[in-house]
Amino acid sequence: MPEITAGFANPATTSYNEMIRATLPGPGSSRPGPGCLEPGSPGPGLAGELPGLPPLRAVQPVSATVPVWPDGGPSNTSRPPPGGAPAPWDANEKNPMSTTAFIFPGQGGQFPGQGKAWAERSASVRELFRLADEVTQRPVSRLCFEGPMEELSLTANLQPAVLAVGLAAALLHLESGLVPSYAAGHSLGEFGALCLAGVLTEAEAFALVAKRATLMQKAAMQNPGVMAAILNLSDDALDGACELARSEGTVVMANFNTPGQTVISGTARAVAAAVRHAQALGGRAISLPVSGAFHSPLMSECSALFADELGETDFKPPKFPVVPNALGAPVSDPDELKNLLSVQMTSPVYWFKSVRSLERAGVDTWAECWPRPYLGSMVKKCLEPGRRAALTCPSL
Secondary structure, three states: OOEOOOOEOOOOOOOOOEEOEOOOOOOOOOOOOOOEEEOOOOOOOEOOOHHHOOOOOOOOOOOOOEEOOOOOOOOOOOOOOOOOOOOOOOOOOOOOOOOEEEEEOOOOOOOOOOOHHHHHHOHHHHHHHHHHHHHHOOOHHHHHHHOOHHHHOOHHHHHHHHHHHHHHHHHHHHHOOOOEEEEEEOOOHHHHHHHHOOOOOHHHHHHHHHHHHHHHHHHHHHOOOEEEEEEOOOHHHHHHHHHHHHHHOOEEEEEEEEOOEEEEEEOHHHHHHHHHHHHHOOOEEEEEOOOOOOOOHHHHHHHHHHHHHHHOOOOOOOOOOEEOOOOOOOEOOHHHHHHHHHOOOOOOEEHHHHHHHHHHOOOOEEEEOOOOOOOHHHHHHHOOOOOOOEEEOOOO
């Protein structure tokens, strides 16, 4: 992807994107992938930058555990760039004493055909998609199984679609014998984690996500903003760059994804100024094709409206701890889980902290709830050097 070399133009406001990856290809697509994003429909970010991105290679699905490469990790807030060697691994090894975390990605890895093979062979998956169609009053099944990509990627359609596929993957993991000890999700993926833990029913999760999608799309149109991934710069240095840029408007650190990768979010002028300061300090910047400043104060009105929706929903005690984005540590109290979800839209995503918290809790197996390796690529970069771990996806 190109480095940022120009000021931001106002993004398209027909959909929104949230952050997931900044340096990895968007799987299953010949169009420019959003990297770390949770994309709606990709819109222009930096003037003259995104339209020229090259096609990206598809990521092939896997059905067995694969080695996790510990790409380094911080011992302090400086979060140095990733680097390191692969830990020893036996792909056929089975550890009955392993501790498993189910992890749910947000948007960004969608592709026509997602979940179709699962639905063809599993009655429980078919019922899940039927429920998604019924509750959301949107053609979730058709869009997942057939596309087209443009319609699937619209925010109102994409969020329920991603939740449905994530929950279907979790069903297959459970049927394979995996038992979750913890659950976590990146941004939108937090709803899948709460559903798996029994905090929300499937119907409640689909209803909330449908409302969330509508509110976030509206907020992106009312308060245009942009996001950018900053690479290879310490958090302290990036915080200073953002502080210097606030004379131009709102800009905050929005996603702490991996060592050496943090996302900033805010108004176009302020983010562009922060990028210039970050580059002057030796950082790199990647433009993100978003249509809104997500996980920032520009989502405050949207967040307040969604908090009202959450207030009408009964959160039940989880069967096992869930790691909310806004905290980055396991939580078992349903009221705390609700409160943390209510501020998620304006709070940073502490994914790096979440992975380290789960690692300290003994997690050594990461069951990704998606057809292809996607969120697990960030997990690999967050683990302590030299740690053994396994990443698995359900087979298509």
